[in-house]
Amino acid sequence: MCFELLGGKLLAPYFGSSVYVWGSIITVFMLALSIGYLTGGKLSLFNPNLTKYGFIFIASAMSIIPTIYFSEAIMDWVFELVEDPRYGSLLASICLFLVPTVIMGMIAPYSVRILTESKHSSGQTAGFLYFVSTLGSAIGTIVTSFYFVLWMEINQILWLTVSVMFIAGLIALVINFNKSLPSKES
Amino acid sequence: MKYLVAFPILIFISCNLSAKTIHKERSIYRNIVITEKNELRCMRFESRQRSISNQACIDLKNKDRLVFEYTQSIMAGLAIKPSPERILIIGLGGGSLPKAFSKILPDTEIVSVEIDPAVAKLAKKYFDYVENDKIKTSIKDGRVYIKRAIKQKQKFDWIILDAFNGDYIPEHLLTKEFLEETKTLLAPNGLLSANTFSGSKLYDYESVTYQSVFDHLKVLRSPTKGNRIIFACKCDEFPEKFVLDELTRNKLLLLGIDLSALIRRLSNEVDWDTSVSPLTDQFSPANLLNR
Secondary structure (H helix, E strand, C coil), X not given: CHHHHXXXXXXXXXXXXXXXXXXXXXXXXXXXXXHHHHHHHHHCCCCCCHHHHHHHHHHHXXXXXXXXXXXXXXXXXXXXXXXXXHHHHHHHHHHHHHHHHHHHHHHHHHHHHHHCCCCCCHHHHHHHHHHHHHHHHHHHHHHHHHHHHHHCCHHHXXXXXXXXXXXXXXXXXXXXXXXXXXXXXX | CCCXXXXXXXXXXXXXXXXXXXXXXXXXXXEEEEEEECCEEEXXXXXXXXXXXXXXXXXXXXXXXXXXXXXXXXXXXXXXXXXXXXXXXXXXCCCHHHHHHHHHCCCCEEEEEECCHHHHHHHHHHCCCCCCCCEEEEECCHHHHHHHHHHCCCCEEEEEECCCCCCCCCHHHXXXXXXXXXXXXXXXXXXXXXXXXXXXXXXXXXXXXXXXXXXXXXXXXXXXXXXXXXXXXXXCCCCCCCXXXXXXXXXXXXXXXXXXXXXXXXXXXXXXXXXXXXXXXCCCCHHHHXX
16 A cells, blocks of 8 residues: 555656546556466465565565666656556556566465465454455555655655565565474474 | 635635535536625635635626736736746636736737646636637646646746645645756746745745745735745846836736736745755655645
């Protein structure tokens, strides 16, 4: 959600703040998440482990970095290419937000697989994950729109997002490393 | 309410409390209401706030009169830029500015950019706004219009920013990068005018942002209320003495505006905190600063 809100601020200088700009952003985020959920679910079928899980976090962190460096060049290019600001903002949203959001979408179903211990508790696990991710979205939305934009530049907030996801990925890797040590000995 | 429209609101708040609603229109951005009271017809955006913000008013007894003081103040620009060939207005409202300009400068091309198609429709229906080969309207976001116009190598002699009257400030129209774009679109010796926010922290930030792009600023403060018009020129120096075209002056008098009196109030005084940083596309919390 933090990323989505900043998306609106990134696009405004080129495509304005008309309703269709927000329409484009929300469409692309929803589309990306749906693709992410599907691929994340598929991926969880093949030898799921915390290492891969950590790498999904790290990959999504990395995928935001091009947005920081190339957003202006990409939007310049789209602005030249597409006259209609509706399709311009849609194309720009796809270029800037699709890949990172697909990868972020993969986290949710993969988390279900990692955390589920039995068929019996799977509903509870999924419920808990929905709780965590939606609450996280709510918190991300409010701190970004109320405070972050007042304290930092957009790119600095994006770097913060990158760092948080990167650290989360590292934590998953470290936990996995600690776990796997004793299992190798036994 | 700290909006720059606070001044006209205060004047009309009493008579508008019992104003009769003659039309209501739901646009994709907001609900627009047309009211009428004492021969004064106004367009207002419906809001939950107690204060009423009129976007435009027309005096039905004297339709050419510029009802809002800030629109009268903008006419001081005619002393700085006496015969502009092309004028760009960001934010149409009821169309009172383009109407006044077409009366004073019949040969000037006047382009108004309005984001909300419903506002343009109501301006024509209720506020006598008429389009022709000199008066044009473009339904677009102001910044998108300016970016496209630069690409098409257009030039304007005078750009007026009047898009800040709603409840929500379009933050992308208040940044250094945006002002640089308007400067690019200005012809040499072109003029930029904007009604600016006052009475909040945004005053300092906005002023500094203008300063960071334009070397020369003049301000015109309302004698009674807090609002202020900024004039910025793409020039080496503002003219020492303003040339007052007799014909223009007389035409303005017919609209109830004394150009000489306006010019006397133009000042160079810097009364804002210059230590704040300018607003940029990366840092533009205008709505949060305007509390």
